[in-house]
Amino acid sequence: MSIDVRARARLPAWLLALVFTTFTFATDDYVVAGVLPALSADLEVSEAAGGQLVTAFSLAFALGAPVASVVSATWSRRGLLTWALALFIVANGAAALTTSYAVLMGLRVLAALAAAAVVPAAYALVASLAPDECRGRYLALVMGGMTGSLMLGVPIGTWVGGAFGWQATFVLGGLLGLAALVAIRATLPEPPAVAAMPVRERLAPLVRPQVLLGLLGVVGIVLGSMMLMTYLAPYLRDLAGAGPAELGWVFALAGLAGLAGGQLGGWAADWWGADRALIAGIAGFAAVMGLFAACWALRPVPLPALLPLLLVWAAVSWWIPPPAQTRLLALAGPAGPQALALNSSAVYVGVSGGGAVGGLVLQSHGSGWLPPAAAVVELAALGLFWAAGRRRPPP
Known part of the structure; x- marks a missing residue:
């Protein structure tokens, strides 16, 4: 009996490979924020324009993920992941060699499309390969690759970029992709083929107003958080004089705080x-943004003095998604699985919107206006969830 319990407690190698793969893609997306000043200077573009590299990646993922999940539903999982990871590796290797902003933008889109093919497939693989009693835990681990990237991947990428130049961060992304490819090929079994879900069924939740409002609420929640996350480097430089070395520690500690905040939010x-x-999470977020605005009036502020506030910001930012997803499930009712399938796209629409809107704020008003603008967006997202609840038909 004890042997059986220990066997169940051990995580399968294929699951760890999938966790590492989602960690790799999230790191590749967010690491641009840590090297934004140097990248923008070398490419001779503004920091707001440099931030659009995050926007392009996230928007391409958001648009590509639903299409990829439908088109590739009956393809070999191992084959799909192999070719998508190969494309990701090539895109990152080429990104390290280019000196053109336009070319780099195109390569970021290619890397994002590779991620868009892999991430929905990873969730489908977990659903088909995991034992029934472990499915929820396994899915949570794969989703946790994003938090892990903030805690480990982005700090390492930031440090590498500070030491060897921003091009080295893309070399790191390619190496992570290569390691993920080797792990997938070595461990992943091929699950039984399944019939593809009709496109009409997959998109059916969008015709329900309460679900659409809930998905827009998810977009707003992520958008508000990513407005500051994407431009954290110029914001902390302007507020506290922080450089790449300090940013690495900030990202690492923020990732740890975000991990704790996500668990508490659940x-x-x-x-x-x-x-x-x-409500508690968004109220906390708005309060932290207000304190950041107060700090701006007192600048320069030493980074150690800002650190507790940065950790609280990271914690409340990751506190919010679990209750938002739970609320979305309740709003969708029987269409919950389809709504959650679109949730990942809503998240990446929010990430891309955060880069775009934050870039506009940075360009027109300066980095000091990012926290107040982010607070307004989060409160608007709460309003969308409130409106969604009012549109929900009675049971």
Whole structure:
């Protein structure tokens, strides 16, 4: 009996390979934020324009993921992941060699399309290969690759970029992709083929107003958070004089705080209910943004003095998504699985929107206006969830 328990406790190698793969893609997306000043200077573009590299990656993923999940539903999983990871490796290797902003933008789109093919397939693989009693835990681990990237991948990429130049961060992305490819090929079994879900079924939740409003709420939540995350390097440079070395530590500690915040947000959604947890998280986020605005008036502020506030910001930013997803499930009712399938696209629309809107704020008003603008967006997202609840038909 004890042997069986220990066997179940061990995580399968294919699951660890998928976790590492999602970690790789999230690192590749967010690491641009850590090397933004140097990258923008070398390419002779503004930091707002440099931030659009995050926008391009995230928007390409958001648009590509639903299409890829439908088109490739009956393809070999191992074959799909192999070719997509190969494209990702090539795109990152070429990005390290280019000196053209336009070419780099195109290569970021290619890398994002590779990620868009892999991530939905990874979730489908977990659903088909995991034992019933482990499915939820396994899915959470694969989704946790994003938080892990902020805690480990982005800091390492930032340090590498600071030491060897921003091009080295893309070399690192390509090496991570190569390691993921080797792990996938070595461990991943081929699950039984399944019939593709009709496009009409996959898009059916969008015709329900409450689900559409909930998905827009998810977009707003991520957009507000990413407005500051994408431009954290210029913001902390202007507020505290922080450079690449300091940013590496900030990203590492923020990732750790975000991991804790995500767990607490999930606990709060279970114990308090999704609505109360969501309100608490967004209220906390808005309060932190207000404190950042107050700090701006006192600049320069030493980075160690800002660190507690940065950790709280990271924690509340990751607190919010679990209750938001729980609320979306409730709004969708029987269409919950389809709504969650579109949730990942909504997240990346928010990431791309954060880069775009944050870039406009940075360009027109300066980095000091990023926290107040982010707070307004988060409160608007809460309003969307409130409106969605009012549109939900009675049971």
